[in-house]
Amino acid sequence: MEEKRIGVYVCWCGTNIAKMVDVEAVAAKIAKLPNVVIAKDYKYMCSDPGQEMIVKDIKEHKLNRVVVSACSPRIHELTFRKALENAGLNQYMFEMANIREQVSWVHDNREEATAKALDLIKGAVNRVNFHEALDKRSVDINPATLVMGGGVTGLSAALELADAGNKVYLVEKAEKLGGHVANIDLTFPLLNSAAEVLDPLIYKVNNHPEVEVFLNTTIDEVFGYIGNFESKIKSGDKEYELKFGNVIVATGLTPFDPGKISSYNYEKLPDVITSLELEKMLKEGNVVKKDGTEPKKVAIIHCVGSRNADYHEYCSRVCCLSALKFSNQLRSALPEANLFQIYADMRAFGKGCEEFYASTSKKDVMFLMYDQQGDLPKINKAENGAGYEMGIEFYEKLSGEDIIVPADMVVLMVAMEAHEDAKEVAHAVGISLCGNEFYIERHPKLDPVATTTDGVYIAGTCQGPKDIPDSVSQAKAAAARILASIARGTVEVEVTTAVVNEDVCCGCQTCIKVCPYTAISFDEEKNVSVVNEILCKGCGTCGSACPTGAIRARHFTDEQILSQIEGLFSKEMQEV
Amino acid sequence: MEFEPKIVSFLCNWCSYTGADLAGTSRMKYASNIRVIRVMCSGRVDPTFVLKSFREGADGVLICGCHPGDCHYHEGNYKCLRRYHFLKKYIVQMGINPDRLKLAWISASEGREFAKLADEMAETVRNLGPCNVKDEMEIFD
Numbered sequence: 001m002e003e004k005r006i007g008v009y010v011c012w013c014g015t016n017i018a019k020m021v022d023v024e025a026v027a028a029k030i031a032k033l034p035n036v037v038i039a040k041d042y043k044y045m046c047s048d049p050g051q052e053m054i055v056k057d058i059k060e061h062k063l064n065r066v067v068v069s070a071c072s073p074r075i076h077e078l079t080f081r082k083a084l085e086n087a088g089l090n091q092y093m094f095e096m097a098n099i100r101e102q103v104s105w106v107h108d109n110r111e112e113a114t115a116k117a118l119d120l121i122k123g124a125v126n127r128v129n130f131h132e133a134l135d136k137r138s139v140d141i142n143p144a145t146l147v148m149g150g151g152v153t154g155l156s157a158a159l160e161l162a163d164a165g166n167k168v169y170l171v172e173k174a175e176k177l178g179g180h181v182a183n184i185d186l187t188f189p190l191l192n193s194a195a196e197v198l199d200p201l202i203y204k205v206n207n208h209p210e211v212e213v214f215l216n217t218t219i220d221e222v223f224g225y226i227g228n229f230e231s232k233i234k235s236g237d238k239e240y241e242l243k244f245g246n247v248i249v250a251t252g253l254t255p256f257d258p259g260k261i262s263s264y265n266y267e268k269l270p271d272v273i274t275s276l277e278l279e280k281m282l283k284e285g286n287v288v289k290k291d292g293t294e295p296k297k298v299a300i301i302h303c304v305g306s307r308n309a310d311y312h313e314y315c316s317r318v319c320c321l322s323a324l325k326f327s328n329q330l331r332s333a334l335p336e337a338n339l340f341q342i343y344a345d346m347r348a349f350g351k352g353c354e355e356f357y358a359s360t361s362k363k364d365v366m367f368l369m370y371d372q373q374g375d376l377p378k379i380n381k382a383e384n385g386a387g388y389e390m391g392i393e394f395y396e397k398l399s400g401e402d403i404i405v406p407a408d409m410v411v412l413m414v415a416m417e418a419h420e421d422a423k424e425v426a427h428a429v430g431i432s433l434c435g436n437e438f439y440i441e442r443h444p445k446l447d448p449v450a451t452t453t454d455g456v457y458i459a460g461t462c463q464g465p466k467d468i469p470d471s472v473s474q475a476k477a478a479a480a481r482i483l484a485s486i487a488r489g490t491v492e493v494e495v496t497t498a499v500v501n502e503d504v505c506c507g508c509q510t511c512i513k514v515c516p517y518t519a520i521s522f523d524e525e526k527n528v529s530v531v532n533e534i535l536c537k538g539c540g541t542c543g544s545a546c547p548t549g550a551i552r553a554r555h556f557t558d559e560q561i562l563s564q565i566e567g568l569f570s571k572e573m574q575e576v
Numbered sequence: 577m578e579f580e581p582k583i584v585s586f587l588c589n590w591c592s593y594t595g596a597d598l599a600g601t602s603r604m605k606y607a608s609n610i611r612v613i614r615v616m617c618s619g620r621v622d623p624t625f626v627l628k629s630f631r632e633g634a635d636g637v638l639i640c641g642c643h644p645g646d647c648h649y650h651e652g653n654y655k656c657l658r659r660y661h662f663l664k665k666y667i668v669q670m671g672i673n674p675d676r677l678k679l680a681w682i683s684a685s686e687g688r689e690f691a692k693l694a695d696e697m698a699e700t701v702r703n704l705g706p707c708n709v710k711d712e713m714e715i716f717d
Contacts, residue, residue: 072597073614101600102612106691112580112608119582119611430648432590435685440594452590496616514619516650539649540620544659556620561613562628565584568611569632 004035004129007063008121009054011045011070013100020104021117026069029118033125033572037061046076051083058087065128069097069121074452075443090133092555097124119568126567130560137533138490141227142245143167145482148219148425149250151179153460153471155201157248160479162210166486169242170205171214171233173421177202179252185282186329187468188321189356197468214240218421222247222429225537226455227491246455246482249439250475251425253461256305256312256415263378264304264412271295271389271409272379274304275322278411282326287333287409289389295408297388298330299340301370301377305415307344308372312415314436316465319413320347324360326411331363339365340405342392344372350467368405369397379410416465429456438464449478454493457481496555497536498543502528504550511542511551520551581635581701585610585694586625588618590648591683592640598687606691607698610638618642618679619652623659623666626677630667633710636676636701638693643681653681671712673704 010027012018023041031039038061044050045068057063066089068080073096081091099117107113143166147158150172158168176182184194205211214235222231227245234240255276258266266272270290273281281287289295300323305311320343327339346367348357361367370377377394388406396403418437419425426433431451432440439458442450449457457478460471485491498511498520505528512520512529519535520542522528529551540553549558587593593614599606615621618641629637639660641653660679668674678697682690701707 072593072600074594074597098597098612101597103608105600105603106606107608108605109608116608116611123611123613427646432594432684440684452594514655516652537649539617539652540615541617541649541652541655544620544622544625545655553616553620556616558622558624561615561622561625564613565625565628565632565634568584568613569582569634 002064004065005037005061005063006035006065006067006125006128007054007057007061008036008039008067008125009045009050009069010039010041010099010121011050011068012041012043013070013104014043017070017100017104020107020110020113021099022110022114026114026118026121030121030125033122035129036125037063045070046079051079054080054083055087058084058089064089065093065131067095067097067121067124067128069099069117069124071100072098072102092134093128093131095124095128095131097121122570123564123567126570127560127564130557130563131555134495134554136492137495138492139225139227140490141485141488142229142243143486144169144242144244146171146219146222146229146231146242146244146247147250148247148429149179149252149460149462150174150177150213150215151250151252151460152181152198152201152468153252153475154179154248154250155198155205156472156475157250157459157479158205158211159201159208160476161482162208164483166210166483168211169214169244170211171217171219173216173218175216177205177213177215181468183276183283184279186325188325189350189352191325191328219425219428225493227485229455246457246485247429248457248459248475248478248482249425249429249431249462250458250460251419251421251462253416253418253465254420256417258304258412258414260311261304261376263376264301264410265379266412269379269381269390273409273411275319275326275411275413278326282329282333285333287330289409294334295337297338297340297407298334298409298411299342299392299405299407300326300411300413301392302341302343302413303372303415304412305417308376312417312436314465315347316416317347318416318465318467321350321353321356321467323411323413324348324357327360327363327365331365340407341365341367342370342377342394342405343367344370350469368403370394371397382406416461419462422462429453431456431458438462449474449481454491494538496538496553497533498531498538498540498551498553500529500531501550501552502526504548505529506548506550508547510545510547514541514545516541579702579706581609581698581706582611582633583609583636583638583697583701584629584634585612585638585640586615586618586621587612587682588641588648588652589614589616591642591646591681592618592690594684595640595682595686595690598685599691600687602687604687604691606694609698609701610694617647617649617652618656619647619649621656621659623663626663627667627670630670630672630676630707630709631713635704635707636678636697638697639677639679640682640690640693641679643683646683670709672707672709675700675704676707
């Protein structure tokens with residue numbers, strides 16, 4: 001049997017880890033473990049010099065196993081696996097110990113954190129002793145893509161892919177394309193028509209030979225894996241079986257229901273309307289109260305459902321600018337009206353947006369600030385003969401006074417919420433939601449449109465509140481990622497599937513019963529179970545059900561995990 | 577010195593491990609007693625892993641998986657749940673207090689919940705005192 005030669009690398013991550021874990025002491029102790037040939041600490045293991053150090057050591061010290069103790073494997077496992085490959089070592093001869101997300105960032109006692117880091121690395125070192133080289137498996141990429149959602153994001157993504165000559169299946173739940181942008185009159189900050197943005201996209205998609213549009217259609221379930229997905233859909237009376245290599249989820253948002261905030265009296269007072277309802281009026285060129293007359297005083301209340309712990313803590317990002325846009329439009333539509341902006345904080349970031357705020361403030365618009373930490377404004381019906389319909393009562397922060405703002409129409413700038421179907425869609429394609437039910441990206445900075453499921457990308461407001469330019473950017477980014485995989489034609493997939501040792505299998509078929517993918521079949525002749533490696537997703541459930549230990553979950557084998565447990569408690573190095 | 581337990585925690589890759597990472601990226605502080613072992617699915621947690629943990633000196637074992645219905649592999653967490661109920665009974669026969677073993681559902685977004693769970697588990701096991709299985713088993717070694 002080949003001699004095991006392990007290299008261990010303890011990362012400082014600048015001060016992120018080094019501040020809480022005594023990385024030098026840890027490396028020195030780990031160096032004394034059996035089979036550890038070399039143990040080093042270094043400022044940034046993921047940096048080029050850090051990776052080069054591993055490559056160099058593998059060659060120089062003839063290492064055949066590597067442990068990196070740094071951030072979460074969810075962030076840099078693949079980075080280091082590549083480094084191993086560059087040094088000619090099989091990528092699976094690697095293990096990571098997570099001492100940042102699960103040690104230095106969550107503990108505040110340096111001694112305890114150092115002890116824990118040491119245990120975790122001992123576990124990883126013990127485990128890597130039992131790692132085995134696994135062959136790569138590459139699969140062909142079906143160049144077709146499924147785009148879920150026909151709003152501005154989905155349309156942009158579909159065109160980007162189709163213009164490169166690839167088939168796109170665009171599935172939209174509603175009866176027409178366009179999403180929420182179809183209901184918008186003008187866009188900020190240039191006050192261009194939203195139709196100017198949207199109509200050409202819809203026209204091109206509808207007339208593109210490579211795009212097949214399915215309206216009134218939802219996706220219940222997507223089967224398969226990157227490069228080879230499939231789904232059955234029902235559109236009208238017809239059923240279709242679609243096959244595609246990648247998925248873009250662009251299912252958008254749901255507007256916040258302001259009825260949840262009782263002090264706004266939405267749907268109780270006739271002229272309290274949402275920003276969406278005002279868009280409709282502006283689009284129709286008819287801004288009137290429910291009684292058909294023009295309002296003389298219009299107030300716009302910001303952050304309705306946003307930036308408030310009772311509803312949503314996050315900022316919806318587009319409402320401030322939309323509200324400013326409304327003031328511009330209302331100033332044109334109702335030249336004599338009094339216009340009020342009742343805001344909590346004016347957030348005018350983005351190209352041309354602060355300038356837009358400055359120019360709007362010169363248009364005879366009154367800006368008043370309410371305190372979001374205190375009571376929200378209260379909209380009451382005005383007394384008869386007051387000369388206006390409603391009074392908005394609140395503490396005005398800038399003047400420090402309790403005031404009542406008169407209004408005939410109140411516009412509520414409603415928050416963007418995750419789509420009401422977000423959970424169902426997440427289930428269908430196998431991706432995760434964050435606490436606010438927006439989808440989680442693989443990495444917030446380095447991989448913002450990918451998900452933890454290979455081949456499934458997210459774009460637009462389903463990932464978090466954003467405006468049109470940001471949504472389109474994400475759409476094109478997701479499309480670019482997919483175009484790259486189509487151009488390569490194949491993709492390497494995990495080979496951590498289950499495998500049966502036929503000599504040990506007793507033919508009880510327990511594994512077949514527990515497999516969620518019907519990936520295991522029974523060979524009657526040999527009286528053993530057989531794993532279909534294409535269908536197996538490597539969950540390992542069969543491995544824990546097998547009574548004889550015949551079926552093994554590769555890279556998560558019994559001996560690997562059991563040795564990791566032993567490592568956590570081993571005292572071996574203290575004795576050295 | 578006050579007794580500080582060691583708790584082995586098996587976390588599924590997709591929900592619970594990600595949730596534990598989120599506690600980290602959100603810089604939430606919790607007790608340092610947990611030693612995490614990552615598995616792809618809570619369905620991979622072989623009862624042997626739990627028994628082995630106690631055998632090696634764990635004072636507690638915490639298993640976390642995706643919430644029911646959210647399993648990345650459809651139903652691995654249900655398989656885990658069944659084994660958990662079995663284990664709860666089994667460890668009593670081994671002389672281990674059943675409170676030393678806990679199964680909980682932690683989603684990828686529940687960093688706060690994970691931190692809270694880690695603290696609670698540490699507190700429970702701290703109050704139970706050291707688990708003596710390892711010492712008792714030494715007799716057979």
